Amino acid sequence: MTYLLYGSWRSGSCAVECALAEVGAEYEVREVSLREDEQRGSGYEEVNPQRKIPALVIDGGPVLTESAAILLTLDERHPEAGLLPPGGTARRAQALRWLLFAAAEIYPVVEINDYPERFAPDPAGTEAMRERAREIWRTRWIVVEEHVTGDPFLSPGGFSLTDVYLAVVSRWAQQDDWRPAHLPKVERLTAAVAARPAIAPVWARHFGST
Numbered sequence: 001m002t003y004l005l006y007g008s009w010r011s012g013s014c015a016v017e018c019a020l021a022e023v024g025a026e027y028e029v030r031e032v033s034l035r036e037d038e039q040r041g042s043g044y045e046e047v048n049p050q051r052k053i054p055a056l057v058i059d060g061g062p063v064l065t066e067s068a069a070i071l072l073t074l075d076e077r078h079p080e081a082g083l084l085p086p087g088g089t090a091r092r093a094q095a096l097r098w099l100l101f102a103a104a105e106i107y108p109v110v111e112i113n114d115y116p117e118r119f120a121p122d123p124a125g126t127e128a129m130r131e132r133a134r135e136i137w138r139t140r141w142i143v144v145e146e147h148v149t150g151d152p153f154l155s156p157g158g159f160s161l162t163d164v165y166l167a168v169v170s171r172w173a174q175q176d177d178w179r180p181a182h183l184p185k186v187e188r189l190t191a192a193v194a195a196r197p198a199i200a201p202v203w204a205r206h207f208g209s210t
């Protein structure tokens with residue numbers, strides 16, 4: 001087995017699974033249930049000292065964490081799959097821009113939404129903290145929406161791992177009622193990612209029919 005993925009239902013590991021499915025790689029998923037807080041339990045700290053999902057072990061080597069780093073590594077390891085536009089092109093630069101925007105500007109906000117007690121100095125302030133996180137979340141997604149120049153994907157050049165990443169991250173923070181009216185392009189992009197033949201079964205397992 002070349003790839004061992006530590007993952008959880010509806011989490012960032014879905015993006016890694018989608019990438020592995022796109023390249024047709026053999027992989028094993030080791031479930032670490034976030035609903036059961038298994039990442040906090042004994043043992044997982046040795047895999048990822050941050051106690052977060054996803055983590056990927058390649059060929060029995062050292063653990064790789066950070067979802068964006070994992071996706072970039074998979075692109076490098078499977079150049080024939082064209083997971084990201086070729087090096088040196090403006091399309092790649094833009095694909096990296098929005099991949100990293102989602103990883104650095106949006107993904108961390110979900111931790112505040114999911115675990116506001118980690119951030120609120122006063123337990124009485126956790127709900128206000130969560131609501132503020134959701135407002136910031138929505139503002140940042142509007143920025144992405146305004147930069148979707150392709151149809152259905154981010155870029156007119158077509159599908160890339162950035163689309164997968166945006167699709168997965170957009171499902172979080174309990175914004176299912178808000179998204180359709182405010183992020184129609186991101187919704188279309190997500191539907192197109194979810195419909196890709198290799199990805200469809202992975203997507204359905206994590207998110208049902210999107």
Ligand SMILES: N[C@@H](CCC(=O)N[C@@H](CS)C(=O)NCC(=O)O)C(=O)O
Nearest residue numbers: 011012039051052053054066067068
């Ligand atoms: N920067 C990390 C963030 C990973 C992350 O926050 N993962 C979430 C699931 S989507 C997690 O494991 N949360 C559990 C926790 O924070 O306790 C990455 O991009 O991989």
